[in-house]
Amino acid sequence: MGGTRETEALRRFGFGAPTGIGFRPEGHGALPPAPGEPVLRERDVANLGFGQGMSATLIQLTAGYCALVNGGVYMQPMIVGRVLEPTGEEWYRVPPVQVRRACTERTSERIRAMLQLVVEHGTGKLARIPGVRVGGKTGTAQKPGPKGYQKGAYVAVFVLVLPADDPRYVISVMADEPQNGYHGGTVAAPAAREIALAILRLERQLPPEAEKGTDLVG
Structure with missing residues (x-):
């Protein structure tokens, strides 16, 4: 697949950047290359193949999996999607936002x-x-x-x-x-x-x- 395509794919699924979910401060995780290293090394590419050499928050992982199984579209994560009345009637809804196609x-x-x-x-x-x-x-x-x-x-x-x-x-x-x-x-x-x-x-x-x-x- 190659290192550049590998990191590009990870970024499409939301890794390496804050999700914008609303928690502050929010971690952004880390993707190679490391600071001070301008290009991916061969071992970086090998490590990424089985999930090593990078870090991610749990919300990044969850949002990435949502895109992976919902038909391939990365959606903007949110804390509250809708609020219901005690009767079950919908009182408030946050419209879903499609960010990009991930796969x-x-x-x-x-x-x-x-x-x-x-x-x-x-x-x-x-x-x-x-x-x-x-x-x-x-x-x-x-x-x-x-x-x-x-x-x-x-x-x-x-x-x-x-x-x-x-x-x-x-x-x-x-x-x-x-x-x-x-x-x-x-x-x-x-x-x-x-x-x-x-x-x-x-x-x-x-x-x-x-x-x-x-x-x-x-």
Whole structure:
């Protein structure tokens, strides 16, 4: 793919710049090349291929995944999309804003299918919900320090897509230096699953087969 195209693609998905969501100050993450290095090195390109050598905020990651699964359009993240009256009637709505196309619809369709396979057959099995098509991706990152990556310091991440075939929710969970394991699939995926279960219960969309064996209180 090449280093320049790689970083250009990451920027289309919102990495390397503040999202403008409204939190101040907001982190902007970091993409190579590092300050003082005018061009990408070969090792930068290799590291980016598996998520090393860059940093991102959780809202950047979530917004990027939204673009990845919604048909390929990067949307402006917002804190509040709408406000409802106690009766359920809509009182206020913030219109969605399309920022740019991040990938093709065909690519987005393929990614949704891959994310579903991660949960059904891969490292995201702990996010399964019987009767519901769930997609997701695990992430396990080493934490950087003054002299490189810190030994034994990790960030575990899981991003859950619900439902996988026609997404309405993207749920991101991050555990900073977890103590009982450190892989995203074992630490963060169960928490993301519980959030998804809560949403399905609120919407009265939880299948009967999913009710059995859940620890969540509705």
